[in-house]
Amino acid sequence: MTTPFALHGKRILVTGASSGIGRETALQCARMGASLCLTGRDTGRLNETLSMLGDGDHLSHAADLTVADDRAALVSAIGRLDGVVHCAGLVAQVPFRMLNEAALNRMLDVNLASPVLLTEALLFQRAINPGASIVFISSTAPRNALPGMAAYAGAKSALEAMSRVLAVESARHRVRSNCIAPGLIRTPMLDQLGAEAVMKEAEAYPLGLGEPADVAYACIYLLSDASRWVTGQTLYVEGGLLCR
Numbered sequence: 001m002t003t004p005f006a007l008h009g010k011r012i013l014v015t016g017a018s019s020g021i022g023r024e025t026a027l028q029c030a031r032m033g034a035s036l037c038l039t040g041r042d043t044g045r046l047n048e049t050l051s052m053l054g055d056g057d058h059l060s061h062a063a064d065l066t067v068a069d070d071r072a073a074l075v076s077a078i079g080r081l082d083g084v085v086h087c088a089g090l091v092a093q094v095p096f097r098m099l100n101e102a103a104l105n106r107m108l109d110v111n112l113a114s115p116v117l118l119t120e121a122l123l124f125q126r127a128i129n130p131g132a133s134i135v136f137i138s139s140t141a142p143r144n145a146l147p148g149m150a151a152y153a154g155a156k157s158a159l160e161a162m163s164r165v166l167a168v169e170s171a172r173h174r175v176r177s178n179c180i181a182p183g184l185i186r187t188p189m190l191d192q193l194g195a196e197a198v199m200k201e202a203e204a205y206p207l208g209l210g211e212p213a214d215v216a217y218a219c220i221y222l223l224s225d226a227s228r229w230v231t232g233q234t235l236y237v238e239g240g241l242l243c244r
C-alpha cells in the first residue's frame with residue numbers, strides 16, 4: 001500500500017543523530033523507508049545510531065557543525081538530499097546579567113548559525129533536490145519564557161524567522177522549509193536543566209512531558225509528500241503547554 005506519509009526513495013540528512021531527538025528521528029525515518037545520512041560529533045554514539053537503522057543505504061559522517069571545514073566536508077560526503085532535519089542543538093541556562101559575549105555566541109553558534117550555514121552550503125552546492133523538505137527543530141522557549149533562556153530562545157526565534165524567508169525563496173524549486181517547536185522532551189538535554197526544575201516544569205504540561213518519538217513523527221509528516229502544501233510554518237509539539 002502506498003501512502004503519502006511514507007519516505008521511500010527519499011534521502012534524508014539528520015543532524016544531532018548521535019543522541020535524543022535526532023537519533024529517534026533517524027530511526028523512525030528509516031522505518032518509513034528513507035535512506036539516512038547521519039551526523040553528530042561523537043563518533044561512537046553516531047555509529048551506534050547507524051547500527052540501529054538496520055539494512056538500507058545509510059551512512060554516517062562525524063562533524064562539528066560550528067566548524068566551517070567540517071560543514072564543507074559533510075556536504076561533500078553526503079551527495080544529494082530530499083530532506084534535512086536540523087536537530088543538533090545545545091541548551092544552557094544563563095541569567096541575563098551573566099550573558100556575556102562568549103555565552104551568547106556559544107548559544108547562537110550551535111543553535112542558529114550552524115543550521116543556517118549548513119543549509120546555505122547545501123543550497124549553494126545544489127545538494128537539495130527539487131521537492132525537498134527542510135525541517136529545523138526550534139523550541140517552545142521563544143513563547144514560554146523561562147529564566148536563563150534568553151540566548152537559547154533568541155536563537156530559536158531567529159531560526160523560525162529565517163526558515164520563513166527560506167520558505168519563500170525556495171518555493172520556486174518546490175523546496176519547503178518548516179520548524180517544529182517541541183516542549184520538554186525526555187532526552188539527555190534535560191539533564192542540563194536539573195531534575196527538580198524539570199519536575200516542576202512538567203506540571204505545566206496537560207499531556208505530561210514528551211518523548212523523542214513525538215517529535216520524530218512530526219518530522220516524518222513534514223518530510224513526506226503528505227505536507228507538500230505546508231511551508232513557512234512552525235508546528236508546535238508540546239503536550240498542550242501553550243493552551244493554558
Ligand SMILES: NC(=O)c1ccc[n+]([C@@H]2O[C@H](COP(=O)([O-])OP(=O)(O)OC[C@H]3O[C@@H](n4cnc5c(N)ncnc54)[C@H](OP(=O)(O)O)[C@@H]3O)[C@@H](O)[C@H]2O)c1
Nearest residue numbers: 016018019020021040041042064065088089184185187189
Ligand atoms: N529535549 C528537549 O526538551 C527539547 C525541547 C525543545 C527543543 N529541543 C531541541 O531539539 C534538538 C535536539 O535536542 P535533544 O533533546 O535531542 O538534545 P541532545 O540529546 O542533547 O542531542 C543534541 C545533539 O546535538 C548535537 N550537537 C551539539 N552541538 C553540536 C555541534 N557543535 N556540532 C554537531 N552536533 C552538535 C549532539 O552531538 P554530540 O552528542 O555527538 O556532540 C547531539 O547529537 C535541539 O535543537 C534542541 O534545542 C529539545
